[in-house]
Amino acid sequence: MLWSGWGDPAKARELPPQIRELLHDLLGVREPAAPSSSFESVRLATVALSPALLAALAEVVGHEHVLTSRAARIGHTRGKSTPDLLRMRAGDGSDAPDAVVLPGSHDEVAALLRVCAAERIAVVPFGGGTSVVGGLAASRSGFAGVVALDLARLDRLVSVDAESMVVTVEPGLRAPEAERLLERHGLTLGHFPQSFEYATLGGFAAARSSGQASAGYGRFDDMVVGLTVATPSGDLSLGRAPKSAAGPDLRQLLLGSEGVFGVITALRLRVRRVPERRVYEGWRFGSFREGTAALRALAQEGPLPTVLRLSDETETMIGLARPDAIGGGDSGCLVIAGYEGPAAQGSATSAEAATSVEGRRAGAGAVLARMGGVPLGTEPGQAWEHGRFAAPYLRDSLLAVGATVETVETAGFWSALPRLYDAVRLALLGALESPLVMCHVSHVYETGASLYFTVVTAQKGDPVEQWERAKEAVSAAIVAAGGTISHHHGVGRDHREAYAAELGPVGVDILRAVKSRLDPAGILNPGILIP
Ligand SMILES: Cc1cc2nc3c(=O)[nH]c(=O)nc-3n(C[C@H](O)[C@H](O)[C@H](O)COP(=O)(O)OP(=O)(O)OC[C@H]3O[C@@H](n4cnc5c(N)ncnc54)[C@H](O)[C@@H]3O)c2cc1C
Numbered sequence: 001m002l003w004s005g006w007g008d009p010a011k012a013r014e015l016p017p018q019i020r021e022l023l024h025d026l027l028g029v030r031e032p033a034a035p036s037s038s039f040e041s042v043r044l045a046t047v048a049l050s051p052a053l054l055a056a057l058a059e060v061v062g063h064e065h066v067l068t069s070r071a072a073r074i075g076h077t078r079g080k081s082t083p084d085l086l087r088m089r090a091g092d093g094s095d096a097p098d099a100v101v102l103p104g105s106h107d108e109v110a111a112l113l114r115v116c117a118a119e120r121i122a123v124v125p126f127g128g129g130t131s132v133v134g135g136l137a138a139s140r141s142g143f144a145g146v147v148a149l150d151l152a153r154l155d156r157l158v159s160v161d162a163e164s165m166v167v168t169v170e171p172g173l174r175a176p177e178a179e180r181l182l183e184r185h186g187l188t189l190g191h192f193p194q195s196f197e198y199a200t201l202g203g204f205a206a207a208r209s210s211g212q213a214s215a216g217y218g219r220f221d222d223m224v225v226g227l228t229v230a231t232p233s234g235d236l237s238l239g240r241a242p243k244s245a246a247g248p249d250l251r252q253l254l255l256g257s258e259g260v261f262g263v264i265t266a267l268r269l270r271v272r273r274v275p276e277r278r279v280y281e282g283w284r285f286g287s288f289r290e291g292t293a294a295l296r297a298l299a300q301e302g303p304l305p306t307v308l309r310l311s312d313e314t315e316t317m318i319g320l321a322r323p324d325a326i327g328g329g330d331s332g333c334l335v336i337a338g339y340e341g342p343a344a345q346g347s348a349t350s351a352e353a354a355t356s357v358e359g360r361r362a363g364a365g366a367v368l369a370r371m372g373g374v375p376l377g378t379e380p381g382q383a384w385e386h387g388r389f390a391a392p393y394l395r396d397s398l399l400a401v402g403a404t405v406e407t408v409e410t411a412g413f414w415s416a417l418p419r420l421y422d423a424v425r426l427a428l429l430g431a432l433e434s435p436l437v438m439c440h441v442s443h444v445y446e447t448g449a450s451l452y453f454t455v456v457t458a459q460k461g462d463p464v465e466q467w468e469r470a471k472e473a474v475s476a477a478i479v480a481a482g483g484t485i486s487h488h489h490g491v492g493r494d495h496r497e498a499y500a501a502e503l504g505p506v507g508v509d510i511l512r513a514v515k516s517r518l519d520p521a522g523i524l525n526p527g528i529l530i531p
Pocket residue numbers: 006079080081124125126127128129130131132135136151171172192193194195198199200201202203204205206207208209210211212257258259260262263264265392488489490492525528
């Protein structure tokens with residue numbers, strides 16, 4: 001992973017000339033005065049942990065698994081939000097951990113937590129490092145030092161229960177490797193967020209992630225049937241049955257807990273069969289309102305495609321759903337509908353035929369056409385599929401030419417969605433100087449949907465401060481319009497206060513009580529999630 005940007009530097013993407021022109025003419029983007037810092041010039045504090053404390057950590061995991069090199073520390077500094085990248089590009093390594101420790105088993109995680117609690121060392125559980133909400137920038141105040149607890153060595157597919165369609169995995173398994181291992185058994189998770197290339201299964205659970213195919217496979221938290229967690233106060237093993245009436249479901253307390261209650265060391269996940277067939281296609285609607293009504297009809301009446309994404313007018317015009325052809329957008333509002341599953345050929349019964357890719361495509365197509373959609377065939381769908389993980393690379397190119405690009409996401413009930421859409425747009429338009437604001441709906445439910453905004457603006461003054469002002473305005477607008485502060489990115493540091501506003505004081509007290517029972521010394525991710 002590139003230390004100051006996204007992903008594999010070999011996959012860096014050039015901005016097409018028409019996008020450069022648009023940035024210059026429409027948004028007033030100018031090349032930044034200073035180039036990005038070099039790796040060598042990133043400013044790091046000296047390691048705060050004494051040799052004795054480092055030796056205590058090494059006693060648990062072995063010397064070779066306690067890293068204090070520049071590369072290790074910089075590579076574990078913060079996450080991958082735009083402010084995170086801007087800070088790294090400015091050479092600011094002030095949130096770097098003092099050391100990176102790599103445990104190789106649940107028992108080593110538990111032993112590390114005991115050492116860190118006794119020595120007051122803050123611990124940041126680290127998966128793929130793709131947090132976009134400040135989930136890895138723990139506070140160091142009052143601690144002897146900070147360690148990143150990197151779960152990369154816990155990367156096994158432990159077992160496959162093909163009868164129950166449940167697999168047990170370790171948390172440090174990255175999503176592509178998980179899919180490769182599962183494919184050998186003819187299985188898939190079907191979880192494909194845009195951060196797919198680098199994020200881990202533990203990180204998905206810890207942040208309640210949702211992928212591009214959530215309409216078909218569900219959110220990641222829907223897939224988790226069991227969890228093993230090491231906490232400073234002992235171990236938790238949750239999930240004996242798919243559903244249970246035995247009191248409140250503590251799995252839900254750990255999902256989305258972002259490392260503040262414990263470290264997830266194993267997950268039991270529901271899996272599906274690798275689809276026989278995949279078809280992605282495009283539809284055009286005259287307006288975002290009409291497109292939203294069509295998505296609601298599909299979510300409430302079915303049949304639901306596996307992938308369902310509606311771009312608003314601006315996003316369609318820019319062509320963001322097809323990053324390979326960005327700048328060559330269209331009028332109206334583009335819907336991408338994807339179908340994955342069994343092929344119709346070989347269906348023994350009419351029910352099987354109806355749930356096949358062809359059956360669902362015909363059924364959903366009839367709903368989309370009835371709601372005013374115009375079919376565009378498979379070409380837009382293939383273009384979307386080809387570029388589905390490309391947008392983060394474009395962000396690096398935009399930052400390099402002096403544009404800030406960042407995303408904002410929320411969710412609400414269908415009846416609240418138009419107001420939420422207007423509120424977020426207005427907040428962004430008011431807080432930034434002539435920004436480009438684009439939106440899509442990409443996760444739908446019977447009762448509502450998420451809204452995902454992408455904002456591009458010219459960098460003015462300190463771009464981190466510039467974005468933080470806009471973020472404050474937009475978070476307040478989301479709360480006031482009745483949306484949730486996050487549909488799938490999580491809380492981290494950035495959404496902490498707005499999350500507290502959603503929960504109310506009693507809700508926050510419940511979190512604090514759980515935290516003080518499981519982590520009395522407060523070493524796990526201080527400053528994250530809980531105000
Ligand atoms: C370009 C880009 C695109 C993205 N697209 C999507 C998307 O489409 N959908 C989506 O849902 N998210 C998306 N994200 C956000 C991010 O990828 C998710 O939040 C993901 O779940 C984080 O996984 P990770 O392994 O990188 O976790 P990390 O970033 O390493 O950690 C996330 C949080 O969980 C904690 N944590 C990590 N592992 C554990 C563990 N084993 N036990 C306890 N706590 C742990 C960390 O301390 C941190 O607070 C995107 C991010 C980027 C940068």
